[in-house]
Amino acid sequence: MPEMSDVKEILSASDITRIVDRVAHQILEKTSGAADTVLLGIPTRGTPLARRLAERIHAFEGIAVPHGTLDITLYRDDLRLHSARPVGPTDLPPGGIDGQRVILVDDVLFSGRTVRAALDALSDLGRPRQVQLAVLVDRGHRQLPIRADYVGKNIPTSLSESVRVSLAEIDGTDAVLLTGNI
Amino acid sequence: MIKHLLSAADLDLDSATLVLDTATEMAAMASREVKKLPTLRGRTVVNLFYEDSTRTRVSFETAAKRLSADVINFSAKGSSVEKGESLKDTALTLQAMGIDGVVVRHPASGAPTTLSQWVDGSIINAGDGTHEHPTQALLDAYTMRSRLGQLKGLRVTIVGDVLHSRVARSNMLLLTTLGAEVTMVSPPTLVPVGARDWPAKVSYDLDAALPDSDVVMMLRVQRERMTEAYFPSTREYARRYGLDVRRMKLLPEHAIIMHPGPMIRGMEIAPEVADSPRSTIVEQVANGVSVRMACLYLLLGGRSL
Numbered sequence: 001m002p003e004m005s006d007v008k009e010i011l012s013a014s015d016i017t018r019i020v021d022r023v024a025h026q027i028l029e030k031t032s033g034a035a036d037t038v039l040l041g042i043p044t045r046g047t048p049l050a051r052r053l054a055e056r057i058h059a060f061e062g063i064a065v066p067h068g069t070l071d072i073t074l075y076r077d078d079l080r081l082h083s084a085r086p087v088g089p090t091d092l093p094p095g096g097i098d099g100q101r102v103i104l105v106d107d108v109l110f111s112g113r114t115v116r117a118a119l120d121a122l123s124d125l126g127r128p129r130q131v132q133l134a135v136l137v138d139r140g141h142r143q144l145p146i147r148a149d150y151v152g153k154n155i156p157t158s159l160s161e162s163v164r165v166s167l168a169e170i171d172g173t174d175a176v177l178l179t180g181n182i
Numbered sequence: 183m184i185k186h187l188l189s190a191a192d193l194d195l196d197s198a199t200l201v202l203d204t205a206t207e208m209a210a211m212a213s214r215e216v217k218k219l220p221t222l223r224g225r226t227v228v229n230l231f232y233e234d235s236t237r238t239r240v241s242f243e244t245a246a247k248r249l250s251a252d253v254i255n256f257s258a259k260g261s262s263v264e265k266g267e268s269l270k271d272t273a274l275t276l277q278a279m280g281i282d283g284v285v286v287r288h289p290a291s292g293a294p295t296t297l298s299q300w301v302d303g304s305i306i307n308a309g310d311g312t313h314e315h316p317t318q319a320l321l322d323a324y325t326m327r328s329r330l331g332q333l334k335g336l337r338v339t340i341v342g343d344v345l346h347s348r349v350a351r352s353n354m355l356l357l358t359t360l361g362a363e364v365t366m367v368s369p370p371t372l373v374p375v376g377a378r379d380w381p382a383k384v385s386y387d388l389d390a391a392l393p394d395s396d397v398v399m400m401l402r403v404q405r406e407r408m409t410e411a412y413f414p415s416t417r418e419y420a421r422r423y424g425l426d427v428r429r430m431k432l433l434p435e436h437a438i439i440m441h442p443g444p445m446i447r448g449m450e451i452a453p454e455v456a457d458s459p460r461s462t463i464v465e466q467v468a469n470g471v472s473v474r475m476a477c478l479y480l481l482l483g484g485r486s487l
Contacts, residue, residue: 084484124216
């Protein structure tokens with residue numbers, strides 16, 4: 001664990017609330033009302049973010065956007081580098097994803113490998129009309145040609161730092177912390 | 183997670199639960215249009231079968247292929263084994279070919295354990311002699327959990343040829359780990375020496391055990407392993423230890439009936455019982471693929487530690 005002096009709060013709970021509201025508005029704007037749109041969260045923290053975005057969209061416009069979970073464990077390209085990871089559930093809305101605009105939701109965009117795995121997983125589940133990506137934090141250092149359509153906050157980081165996202169649903173509190181050699 | 187799966191006793195409560203949870207996710211995949219995951223791409227699994235078993239071999243082969251592994255089926259019949267090659271030399275050959283996993287079925291108890299000392303890859307015991315068959319026990323536990331909700335406190339009665347049954351032994355070990363209570367019901371001649379030390383009750387009276395059973399698991403009478411007569415006649419066995427309609431009615435309303443297959447209808451189990459909605463025999467086969475996918479993923483999917 002890093003020392004307390006090595007931890008910096010990048011986003012507070014109210015920042016995260018504002019960001020989720022803003023991204024929800026951006027989704028409504030960019031998708032012209034979020035018709036035929038499905039929000040799929042990438043576990044662990046993408047799942048509650050997708051649910052929050054769906055709730056905010058519903059609060060703003062009264063539109064019910066289906067949301068679910070896309071587990072990508074079995075599609076990762078780094079499986080051999082670690083001991084076997086537990087596989088989580090994939091939970092698609094009843095209508096499926098065929099012909100839909102799928103918005104993948106994750107907490108941090110980093111190397112881009114998670115998103116690549118998610119794209120592979122999606123193609124085994126159906127054929128979306130379009131795939132977009134929404135992230136809470138983009139910390140840079142991409143290893144693949146992937147960019148997000150909706151970014152909550154760009155946080156330039158060094159590779160020795162790490163970004164830790166806490167969400168109330170999982171961690172009991174909302175915050176984004178930067179740890180390491182700040 | 184462990185490197186090899188040689189015995190049901192290799193799994194503690196956490197790792198057994200992890201296998202069952204992983205199998206649940208694998209089962210969800212079976213209903214998809216694309217039944218294929220890239221997880222084990224580039225890995226090679228050998229099905230090394232010294233005994234015939236189409237059912238188990240096809241189940242493992244399906245599981246490995248759904249995870250994109252390359253599968254080589256090696257049957258002892260017609261192979262260099264018939265020319266006199268020893269298990270060790272077969273193992274060294276596999277080793278030289280860079281095999282990642284070996285699924286082995288062997289008539290000798292303990293052969294997979296011996297093999298694990300010679301091969302770097304993961305060994306999965308797919309049945310060794312009268313010793314163990316851990317993936318069968320896992321798929322049975324998975325079937326019980328999906329039908330009855332939970333395993334803790336479940337009363338499971340295992341009926342038949344306990345002496346020769348690796349299924350009974352693996353089930354007893356795994357179910358005890360998972361918190362179930364196991365009762366073995368068998369003719370006195372088919373109870374192994376040392377059964378008194380088992381974490382299971384032993385009884386000779388099937389009728390008395392049924393009303394207290396949540397699960398009744400019938401075993402196959404393994405004629406091929408019997409070197410002498412253990413019971414007077416097939417008819418007498420069926421009368422005392424076969425599951426017929428009358429006995430099925432002694433079971434509680436929610437109880438399920440299992441059989442690892444292949445079953446001998448009319449002797450171990452009446453056709454009406456085998457085909458009743460309480461029977462999970464066909465479900466067990468489908469669950470076998472999911473559970474074996476989970477085992478292959480957990481043993482081969484990550485870096486071995």
